Amino acid sequence: MYRQIWAVDDDHDIREIVRKTLSEEGYQVETFEAGLAMLARLEEDSPDLIILDVLMPGENGIELCRELRKTSNVPVVFLSSRRQDIDKIIGLELGADDYIGKPFNPRELVARVKAVLRRVATSAPVPAEEILTRGALTLDITRHRAFWNEELVDLTKTEFQIIEALLRSPTRVRSRDSLMQMAYGVGVHVSARTIDSHIRRLRSKFSDVGGDPVETVRGVGYSLNPEL
Numbered sequence: 001m002y003r004q005i006w007a008v009d010d011d012h013d014i015r016e017i018v019r020k021t022l023s024e025e026g027y028q029v030e031t032f033e034a035g036l037a038m039l040a041r042l043e044e045d046s047p048d049l050i051i052l053d054v055l056m057p058g059e060n061g062i063e064l065c066r067e068l069r070k071t072s073n074v075p076v077v078f079l080s081s082r083r084q085d086i087d088k089i090i091g092l093e094l095g096a097d098d099y100i101g102k103p104f105n106p107r108e109l110v111a112r113v114k115a116v117l118r119r120v121a122t123s124a125p126v127p128a129e130e131i132l133t134r135g136a137l138t139l140d141i142t143r144h145r146a147f148w149n150e151e152l153v154d155l156t157k158t159e160f161q162i163i164e165a166l167l168r169s170p171t172r173v174r175s176r177d178s179l180m181q182m183a184y185g186v187g188v189h190v191s192a193r194t195i196d197s198h199i200r201r202l203r204s205k206f207s208d209v210g211g212d213p214v215e216t217v218r219g220v221g222y223s224l225n226p227e228l
Contacts, residue, residue, distance in 0.1 A: 038050070
């Protein structure tokens, strides 16, 4: 199962090191020069882990972590050229999961990221293997994989949660607000346009393999295609 990792750092070279190193390990990496761009992106999708530089102009890593923790428990790893204990303590008290000093060995970054993801996974309840199927559509809930006629469809985490919500109630029409809560959790607000964008991308990906799993119900929301 692939993992989405976002990295925020105003240093282009550091962003490239993080992107290249983690991409080579099979992670899907998205980088940002500024924290505000990352927070805006968070309205559209949610990663599995975020890497934040402590020292950045504008909103620094400490401030960004504080903002994130208002609505999200996504794991956070700090990068910092300052190695004072007080910085580390502040970061960890805010809910960061690890702290790496600069300069860092790329292999250390990989090891720390894997350790945080492994720790988060083992601290959560282990779900029983669960497969949902209707017609040509199959979702492997445990592994977060979607298939159409047994062909893998590469969905983002948010896209997967949207199609899962529809498949769990195949005869029900879900409003955009309902899908928003299923995909982002209670207390996180995104625009109706954002949900529509997710649906368009989701449909496009299924269309590439001959699939059409979603039906639009005008003025109400979306449902699973009744022909499935």
